[in-house]
Amino acid sequence: MTTVSAVPDVSVWDNPPHLDPRGTIVLFPGRGEDPSLYERFGARFGADAYRVRAVADPSRHPDRAIKQVKEILAADDLSHPVVLAGSDGGALFAAGLVASGEVTADALLLAGLPVHRADTVAAPNAWDEELGARTACSTHQGRLAAADRLERGAVYTPLPSEWFERADLAAVHVPVLALHGAADEISPLSEARAGYAAAPRIELVSLVGGRHDALNDASHRTSAATVLLFLERLRLGPEAPLVAVREKLAVREELPS
Template identity: 35%
Template sequence: MTQYTDHYGPEGLRTRGTIVVVPGRGEGRAAYARFGRRLAADAYRVRVVDAPRIDADDLTGSLGRFGAELAAAVEGAAAEDGVVRPVVLVGADTGAADLAALLGAEESPVVRLAEAVVLAGLPGRGADTGGPVDTGAAGGAEGSWDAELDVRTFCPAHRGVLTDDSGTRRGSLGIAVPDALLDAAHRGDIAVPTLILVGDADPLADRDALTRTAKSLPRARLTVVRDAHHDVLNDLQHRSVAAEVVTFLETVRNTLVPVVAVESSAW
């Protein structure tokens, strides 16, 4: 049975939308507690799902099952008068790749489900790493785990969450992402507004591929976070990144018209 972690907005405030967060390789739902609470504080209904299991030998079937699970997660987050829209999907690492692949497929039911998507830390084909991250077969060696944490985040609080959470699967960043999934993620025609987030210190990112993907989509924004690592939603810059996500959510609510425009600035 699929499990969820839910975050609700302050009592008495009208819910502004429904957000479903999809973790990536090795991440449990606890990894997004801080992010979920922050969005919920701005009156968004947030549901964090389990990281999907994608079978490289049955990519179509795996994505189809994941799409059905996403639909169930959204429907299950409905209020008394239905699902509060807009529905925005947020994916990290392979969670982002899975969402991009689903939203880029014409026959996917998820295409009709979401009004927007956030793709954070979308992985490349081992770009700038020389291959998979060397984290050890089972992540048992402390040095290997420290190396994986260094790839993920320099935020001490988040490093502690990952280390202490029983849902974290150490060594997962050393598992290669199927090429077919990456192809589907980067070549799909995502019609909904898309915010792509990447840290400029992320060794698993392919910046050229992300730039091409962002330019190929009709309504996409590529945001680069200075000094951020692979877990761009949960690195030292998490406050600024959350602000960027909330700004995107509010812009989606306002039919992609920015609520705030800078008229004059000294920086």
């Protein structure tokens, strides 16, 4: 197993200097992931003037991850809306912080939320199989295979039961956007729906054919577009009103010849 032992620094992507920041995304990586793996996500939203901060993996460095988040949120130049985001175990951890009131955010972004199950998903014997379960994007698979950026097999390590108890989405009253792969074998969508449904103000978007890493899968552009629309709505107020509405056009009846 490849291990990543050092506690990582916060990975930072900023708004361009000629543009004022439009908001802040603070992201918890998934199990075994280095925050630098979110460079594509961070650069994309940074270019749209949203500040992105990816902190330490809470499954390995929970105290450090919380400390990093609280330092970011205490900054004098913090730009709102503030979205606490997470992938895999990071999504569960983020939900727990907001549900418990330990961290205040304007919204939650959850990707590939883990399911609490009595049996554990068995880790595949082959690395290629794990890569395929994580993402179908060949570019991101290359990032995951790079040395010191991922602890292989970590995504199959059970998360603490108290994380699931704490992440009571019924206690989360800010807007929640959830992205989940329809073909996720690690956290099956059919089982995850019940957890998502507890949130009073949630929008669940399933990605057709999507694997576990909903932010870095082959459909990453669709995921990013969905997140960007959510962010733009949050800028209009806490109710996240619609920015664009799909209009229905009446079908004209053809006149008889």
